Structure formats: C-alpha cells, structure tokens
Amino acid sequence: MTKKLLLGDEAIALGALHAGIKGVYAYPGTPSTEITEFIQKSTIAAERDVHNTWCTNEKTAMEAALGMSYAGCRSIVCMKHVGLNVAADAFVNAAMTGVNGGLIVVVADDPSMHSSQNEQDSRFYGKFALMPILEPASQHEAYQMMAYGLELSEKEKLPVLMRITTRMAHSRAAVEVLETAQDVSRLPFAKDAASWVLLPANARRQYTKLVDKQHILENYASSYARLELDGQEKRRGIIACGIGYNYVKEAEAGNGGYHILKISQYPLPKDQIKALAACSNEILVVEDGQPFVEEQVHAILGCDYPIKGRLTGDLPRTGELTPDCVAEAMGKVSQRYFDTPKNLVPRPPALCQGCGHRDVYQALNEVVKEYPNARVFADIGCYTLGALPPFRAIDSCVDMGASITMAKGASDAGLFPAIAVIGDSTFTHSGMTGLLDAVNDKANITVVISDNLTTAMTGGQDSAGTNKFEAICLGLGVEPEHVRVVVPLPKNMEEITRTIREEIEYAGVSVIIPRRECIQTLNRKLKQRKQEKQL
Amino acid sequence: MKKDIILSGVGGQGILSIATIIGEAATKTGLNLKQAEVHGMSQRGGDVQSNLRLSDTIISSDLIALGTADMILSLEPMEALRYLPYLNKDGWIISSTAPFKNIPNYPDEQDLNEELSSLPHVVLVDVDGLAHQNNMPKCANVILLGAASRFLEIISVEELRASIERVFGSKGKEIVELNKKAFDLGYAAAEK
Missing domain, CATH: 3.40.50.920 (Rossmann fold)
Known part of the structure; x- marks a missing residue:
C-alpha cells in the first residue's frame, strides 16, 4: 500500500481503475468532472485501454456503460446530480435488466448549489430504482468502495449507485492505495434475453426479482x-x-x-x-x-x-x-471572536475578459433594445453569467437544452422575437432534438449557438459537436441561408448585429453561430506551446 | 498540534498553488491533511477559498468551523476580511495589500485598510509590488507564502523551501530558483 493525496473524485477514479474497469462514461458536470479527467490522464488507463472519452450526455453515457456491462466488463458512469435526470430512463431500467459486468453510477450532488440550479438528493433516485446505494464518508472509503461496489454489483447482478457531495468530490486527503491494478477477467457476454428484453412479460418477472432482492441489499447495508x-x-x-x-x-x-x-x-x-x-x-x-x-x-x-x-x-x-x-x-456551543466585517461586498463570478460570449451579449442587447417584447431564453454554461451585470441579457435558464424548446413554446404562444442562446456543448447534449421540433413546426425563433469549441464552464473538456454544427443544423432541416456563422469580436459588431436583425426578421427557424475559441483554452494552448518551445 | 488555514482570493489568482506547496511539505513531514477546494462557477473571477487543515492527529471535518481558523492567507485584502468570522482569537491574517477590482462597488480602499489594520494579528505585504519590482509577475502567491511561513509553525521554513523545489521541479531549474527567491522576499518582507 502507498499513501496518496487525492481529491474525493480522484480517489474514486483510482479505486475504479484499481478494481479493473474497462471504461468510464461521462458528461462533464461540477463536481463530478475530475473523476473522468483523472482517468484520462492515468497511465493505467492508457496501458489497459480503458475507454475514457467524453460522451454527448449522461443518458448516452449510462447506456454505453450498460452495454459494456452486457459484454462482460466492469465500468463506471459519472455525472452531476442533475445529469441523473437526463440519464434517468436508462438508470431506472438498468435496475430492471440487471447487469453482467460490474457497474457503478457515481453521482455528485451539490447541496448549497455551488455550481448548480437545484439541491436534489440522488439517494431518492437510488431508492426509486431499488438499487443499492453507497455513500462514502472519506476519500479513503470512497477508494475502497469502488472495488467493494463493483463486486457487489456483479454478485447481485445490479447496478450500484454511489452518491457523493461537493465536499467529498473536491476535498483532498491521504488515501492508502494498492500498488497496482487488479487483473479482472472479463465475464462471458450476457445472453439471457428474458432479462434484457424488457417486454411487459419479462419486465414483470424482472421487477418481482428486483423487489425480492431488497432484503438482501439491506443485509449488505446492515453489515x-x-x-x-x-x-x-x-x-x-x-x-x-x-x-x-x-x-x-x-x-x-x-x-x-x-x-x-x-x-x-x-x-x-x-x-x-x-x-x-x-x-x-x-x-x-x-x-x-x-x-x-x-x-x-x-x-x-x-x-x-x-x-x-x-x-x-x-x-x-x-x-x-x-x-x-x-x-x-449536537448541543455544542461554538465561540466566535470576530463579527462580519463592514467593508465587504459580494464578488459574483463573471464572464472572462476577452470571452466571445461577451461580444454575443453586447450585440444581442443592442438589437433586442429595438424590440420591446423580445425575450432571450438561455441555457446552462458560462454564458448563463450573461444574466448578471453589466449584460443582464437573458430572461431564463432552466435545464440543459431548455433554451430552444422554451423559445419555441413561447413563440407558439405569440411571443416575438423569441431568441434562444445555447452553448456548443449544451446544444449537442440536449438542444438538437428541440431544434428538430422547431423545424418541423416551422417555429418563428432565432437560435444563437455560441460556439467556443469546448465545454468551458467545467474547465475546457472536448465538445461533442465541434466542427459539425452547420452540418447538424442543415441535417435537422434548417434552411441553408438561415444558418449564419459570425466571429464574435468587437470589430465585427456591425456585422453581428445586422445578422441578428435579419434572422429575427425571418419568419422561421434561423440559427446564428458566433464561433471563437474560449479564451481560457486558447491561453492554455499558447502557454503550452511556449513551454514546448523552451524545452 | 493543528493549523487550520483559510486560503482566499479571486478566481484565477493562484491560491491552489499555495495550498499545493504547503500540502506537499505537510505530507512529506508526516502530518495529516485535509483540503477543501472550490472548483466550478466561482473560478470565473468570483471569490474563491480553500480550507487547508494540518494536524499531527486525525482530522475529521473537511471544513473549518467558525471561530477556529489559525490563519487567513489571502491574495486580496477584501477577500481576507470575508472569512473573518472563521478566525480564532489568536489567529493571524496574512494578506496582500493589492485590491482586485473587478466589481463596480468595491469598498473604499482606505476604509478597508483601516478595518484590516485594526485587527490584532495582521501582516500586510505588498506582494504585487514586490513581484513587479523583482521582475517576477507570476510569483505573487509564493511571495505571500514566504511571508506566511514565519507564522505557520507546524511546518518549518526549510521544509517549505524544499517543497517549492519539488513542486516546481518539472518546470526547470530557472523556475525553481525564481520561486525560491520569491519565497525569500516574502519571508524578509514579513519581518518588519
């Protein structure tokens, strides 16, 4: 055993690697992102060919892991709590089919909403789906629970939910870890169609089995x-x-x-x-x-x-x-020696200086001024910060993808102009299907896909649709002359505002794609290039 | 012995690098450590903090309780004040004097300085000025760590210097020397 200083997320990642996983499937989301990032950088993952690229959303991640389990290998799925809403269909039904290779779904809740829009507690989902739930108290326990959980999963033929919270995910402590990863032999491919094909007749049988297992699961928890x-x-x-x-x-x-x-x-x-x-x-x-x-x-x-x-x-x-x-x-009286200071004001986060979203909002604000009933339906990402001063540019932000669909619904009710603002990664996560609805209904909306070539809010992970947005929009049926690309820079302000105006005036679905690389990922790349030159 | 330290600043200033150096030194000397970090939305120019707990006995909570912190180590003066209710009565504030004004309603600088200076155990260092004068613009955080090293007690100054060597080792000898110099500058500045 060796001692390592690890974030809770990293302890989970290393525990999973040491327990012989063949894949991690995830969409980035604070506070869960570092689990997958740790695996992406790990030499064990490289040596053992552990799948670790990002998925388009949590549902595709959950289903891919279930497929890996079907094929006899161990895997984990990672997401933030609201991601489990997206994956819920696959998650709940994975307890019905059961698993073959061990499968742990790691969900990071965010009580106090440090970086989230609600405080939902994923343990309710585990109970609802009748799955065993693990909730580690320390980074060390989190590490150990990965091997324990994968064995439990294979033994009871059920997916296991591991629920952590922000403080566990993002707090560092010493963890006693194995020197090397276990060798886990793959199981034969699953073949019992009666449990994997959830036709009502099969599903009823599977559900009874699942309910009957509950007292066994409770015995594990009791021990x-x-x-x-x-x-x-x-x-x-x-x-x-x-x-x-x-x-x-x-x-x-x-x-x-x-x-x-x-x-x-x-x-x-x-x-x-x-x-x-x-x-x-x-x-x-x-x-x-x-x-x-x-x-x-x-x-x-x-x-x-x-x-x-x-x-x-x-x-x-x-x-x-x-x-x-x-x-x-617990009845303990704590003492405080200093009061809250007088000279203190809040310091909310803000869009970075030089960020392309800033230019998008500046242009939007300028055009929107001309339309008293204009509403901007935004989405989840850095650009949600457009709600704060100095921009105060958006009217809603609800869940991944809701910008396009809410704009469509508002437009159906007669609101004009209905404008959607969505980031590139959020668009491929959950915006594409909404855009198809809008096209099929010939909705009068203007969709702005603010493309910074990355998943920026969570630290710059790959974005699933990079270089594919025009093709996706055209494929979904947006008219070619109403798919417009601009470069969000102050010097292009005249062109951007003109484009927005023209597309608002077009009575149908139009898509404007302001495209410029995230200033954070750009700076990181430049710094790296400079370092490489020096070496 | 225990030391509970709150590191504070504005997203992007580099408080986590300070935590890394202290944490590395602490682990090397066999101390227990817990460090709660802030990732995510606040890192975009908002207020950020990290709770760093060091002890020679077991540490339970990842977070520091109100009224129990031994030190607030801050790269920004108003951000030092934000965590004041966490400080114990003999706790130290070690802070940079340079305000980071990315908000329109930043408090009056003189009022802020007066409030900070009125507290019992405060060391204010112009780390940005020192970094600028000594041509090491990216070392403000290590200068501040040098100043704090006089008050850390649980880890010696030598151990911290050795930690700088290990933490920056992969970036080449030049960077290591620059950071050691920054550390020494901070150490000297805290003397007065």
Missing part, C-alpha cells in the same frame, strides 16, 4: 453500518450518513457522550436503526442533502420516538452541512 456505542447508558443517538459522520466526529472531539450509527450504504438497515434507538433517548439524523433518512426513520421507529434533523429545524432545511450547524445540533 456495512457501524454502531459506535459510548457505554451502556442511554444517551443521545446520532445517525451519521456519508460525510455527515466527519462533522459529528469533529464536534464530538473524542469526548464521547453520544451513541453514533455510521451509515454508508442503503437501503437503510432497519435492524441497526432499531438497535441505536433501543439504547438512545432520542435520535439526531445528520445527512447532507435532503431529509432522505430522516423521513424513513420516522416510519421505522414510529411517531412517538423523538427524532431530530432537518425536518424539525435542528439542522437547516436547505444547504450543505457545516461543522458549525452539526455542532450546534
């Missing part, structure tokens, strides 16, 4: 749970889930005084909960995200047993856990 009793006395009990355990231990500080049940696997082990309840006089549920466990514990222990947590207000109902809110809920 994995750890009940730490502080003597025989009745005390306050704490259910500490995932990284919630760390905050509990921080506040407890080795002084005891609590009975603690550490939970890192679901379905929730009822026997362990009851054992904790029997020796406690009340239970505090500490979990990051939504009150997933707290609600279930009420059902397990009955309404008379005192249970505290996010639902009772002992912990905040929203936002990620902090050492402070957990300590307070």
Whole structure:
C-alpha cells in the first residue's frame, strides 16, 4: 500500500481503475468532472485501454456503460446530480435488466448549489430504482468502495449507485492505495434475453426479482453500518450518513457522550436503526442533502420516538452541512471572536475578459433594445453569467437544452422575437432534438449557438459537436441561408448585429453561430506551446 | 498540534498553488491533511477559498468551523476580511495589500485598510509590488507564502523551501530558483 493525496473524485477514479474497469462514461458536470479527467490522464488507463472519452450526455453515457456491462466488463458512469435526470430512463431500467459486468453510477450532488440550479438528493433516485446505494464518508472509503461496489454489483447482478457531495468530490486527503491494478477477467457476454428484453412479460418477472432482492441489499447495508456505542447508558443517538459522520466526529472531539450509527450504504438497515434507538433517548439524523433518512426513520421507529434533523429545524432545511450547524445540533456551543466585517461586498463570478460570449451579449442587447417584447431564453454554461451585470441579457435558464424548446413554446404562444442562446456543448447534449421540433413546426425563433469549441464552464473538456454544427443544423432541416456563422469580436459588431436583425426578421427557424475559441483554452494552448518551445 | 488555514482570493489568482506547496511539505513531514477546494462557477473571477487543515492527529471535518481558523492567507485584502468570522482569537491574517477590482462597488480602499489594520494579528505585504519590482509577475502567491511561513509553525521554513523545489521541479531549474527567491522576499518582507 502507498499513501496518496487525492481529491474525493480522484480517489474514486483510482479505486475504479484499481478494481479493473474497462471504461468510464461521462458528461462533464461540477463536481463530478475530475473523476473522468483523472482517468484520462492515468497511465493505467492508457496501458489497459480503458475507454475514457467524453460522451454527448449522461443518458448516452449510462447506456454505453450498460452495454459494456452486457459484454462482460466492469465500468463506471459519472455525472452531476442533475445529469441523473437526463440519464434517468436508462438508470431506472438498468435496475430492471440487471447487469453482467460490474457497474457503478457515481453521482455528485451539490447541496448549497455551488455550481448548480437545484439541491436534489440522488439517494431518492437510488431508492426509486431499488438499487443499492453507497455513500462514502472519506476519500479513503470512497477508494475502497469502488472495488467493494463493483463486486457487489456483479454478485447481485445490479447496478450500484454511489452518491457523493461537493465536499467529498473536491476535498483532498491521504488515501492508502494498492500498488497496482487488479487483473479482472472479463465475464462471458450476457445472453439471457428474458432479462434484457424488457417486454411487459419479462419486465414483470424482472421487477418481482428486483423487489425480492431488497432484503438482501439491506443485509449488505446492515453489515456495512457501524454502531459506535459510548457505554451502556442511554444517551443521545446520532445517525451519521456519508460525510455527515466527519462533522459529528469533529464536534464530538473524542469526548464521547453520544451513541453514533455510521451509515454508508442503503437501503437503510432497519435492524441497526432499531438497535441505536433501543439504547438512545432520542435520535439526531445528520445527512447532507435532503431529509432522505430522516423521513424513513420516522416510519421505522414510529411517531412517538423523538427524532431530530432537518425536518424539525435542528439542522437547516436547505444547504450543505457545516461543522458549525452539526455542532450546534449536537448541543455544542461554538465561540466566535470576530463579527462580519463592514467593508465587504459580494464578488459574483463573471464572464472572462476577452470571452466571445461577451461580444454575443453586447450585440444581442443592442438589437433586442429595438424590440420591446423580445425575450432571450438561455441555457446552462458560462454564458448563463450573461444574466448578471453589466449584460443582464437573458430572461431564463432552466435545464440543459431548455433554451430552444422554451423559445419555441413561447413563440407558439405569440411571443416575438423569441431568441434562444445555447452553448456548443449544451446544444449537442440536449438542444438538437428541440431544434428538430422547431423545424418541423416551422417555429418563428432565432437560435444563437455560441460556439467556443469546448465545454468551458467545467474547465475546457472536448465538445461533442465541434466542427459539425452547420452540418447538424442543415441535417435537422434548417434552411441553408438561415444558418449564419459570425466571429464574435468587437470589430465585427456591425456585422453581428445586422445578422441578428435579419434572422429575427425571418419568419422561421434561423440559427446564428458566433464561433471563437474560449479564451481560457486558447491561453492554455499558447502557454503550452511556449513551454514546448523552451524545452 | 493543528493549523487550520483559510486560503482566499479571486478566481484565477493562484491560491491552489499555495495550498499545493504547503500540502506537499505537510505530507512529506508526516502530518495529516485535509483540503477543501472550490472548483466550478466561482473560478470565473468570483471569490474563491480553500480550507487547508494540518494536524499531527486525525482530522475529521473537511471544513473549518467558525471561530477556529489559525490563519487567513489571502491574495486580496477584501477577500481576507470575508472569512473573518472563521478566525480564532489568536489567529493571524496574512494578506496582500493589492485590491482586485473587478466589481463596480468595491469598498473604499482606505476604509478597508483601516478595518484590516485594526485587527490584532495582521501582516500586510505588498506582494504585487514586490513581484513587479523583482521582475517576477507570476510569483505573487509564493511571495505571500514566504511571508506566511514565519507564522505557520507546524511546518518549518526549510521544509517549505524544499517543497517549492519539488513542486516546481518539472518546470526547470530557472523556475525553481525564481520561486525560491520569491519565497525569500516574502519571508524578509514579513519581518518588519
């Protein structure tokens, strides 16, 4: 064993590589991106030919991994929490078919919404799909759980969900790792069509099998749970889930005084909960995200047993856990020595200086001024920052791809001009099908695909549609004379505004593609070239 | 012994490089470490921070609790103040004096300086000025680390210098020497 300093994401990646995966399938999304990036840079992946290129979206990723599993190899799928909404169809039905080669779906939730539009808790998805769920408390546990999870997956023939949160993903700690990767022999290709063809007759049988497996899955979770009793006395009990355990231990500080049940696997082990309840006089549920466990514990222990947590207000109902809110809920008084300073203002993120999206918004704002009813439906990416000053250029941002479809719906209702702004990577992720709807209905919308040749917000990953956008739009049926390409630079402002005006005035679907490389990826390339020259 | 450090600045200033050097030195000397970073949207010119925890005993939480940080190490003066409620009563603030004004409502500089200077344990270093005068524009963060090295206690100055050599080693001898010089400049500047 050797010790390595790893981000939670990196520990997961290395754990998966060491457990013999043949592929990682993912679409970038904070805070999950670094898992795939670590594998892309790893020598193990190169030596063992582990698939690691980016997928177009989370659904294609999930399905490709299921295919790899069918063919007898181990794989992981990585995404952020909202990505699981996109992959949900494949995800839920993968529990119905079951798996052949081991498969772990790693989903990174973002409580407090550091880089996201909601706080959804992926454990609900796991329960909904009746899958085993893993929730590591430390980077080291995350590493170990990859081998454990892939074995569990193969043994029980089910995909496994691993749920982490931002603090686990993006926090670094020492991890004890193996020296080399395991050699895992591939399993024979799956061939039992009765479980893989989800016709109603087969699906009913598969569903019964899945439901019947639940008590076995609960037994695994029960063995994995750890009940730490502080003597025989009745005390306050704490259910500490995932990284919630760390905050509990921080506040407890080795002084005891609590009975603690550490939970890192679901379905929730009822026997362990009851054992904790029997020796406690009340239970505090500490979990990051939504009150997933707290609600279930009420059902397990009955309404008379005192249970505290996010639902009772002992912990905040929203936002990620902090050492402070957990300590307070445990009855520890923390001391503060300095008040919030007077000379302090917020510093929101902003589009980079020199970014092409800036020129796009400047041009759009200039044209939109001329149309009192104009609305700009935007999308997910760096260009969402166009909502903030100085631009204040967009009217909506909901989910990946919603710009085009919302513009179409608004246009159907008579709104003019309805303008969509979408990035290149978001367009191929979820915008293309919406554009086909618009073309088929001859909707009167103007779509701006702001193409910076990369997936910029998450750090510059490859974008699936690079060099293909005109062909995609033409293929979907946009009229050739209404697919317009411009270069977003201040010197071209006259041409860009003229193009936008002309296409707004065209009564049909038009696509404007302002194309200029992301300033961040460009600078990185220039720096690299300079370094190479020096060497 | 433990040291809980909040590193702060504006996205793109290079606080994570400081964390890397300290972290490398800490691991080499056998200390436990946890470091929570900020990735994603805030890195686009917003406020960024990293919680770096070092200890010779087990560390549980990835995050530092309010009122318990031993040091705020900041590449920007207003960003140093942002984390003030986290500082313990004997904690140090080591900060660059150069404001980074990418917002229209940046507070009055004199008020800001007065508020910072009124705190009990503050070291303000003109790291940008030093970097500029010594022709090392990209080394402001290492100059600041040099200044902080006097107050870190849990890791010696020699260990930090050795860490610079290992962290920048792949970039060539010239870069290593430049960063060591930057570190020494910061160390000297914190004396006064």
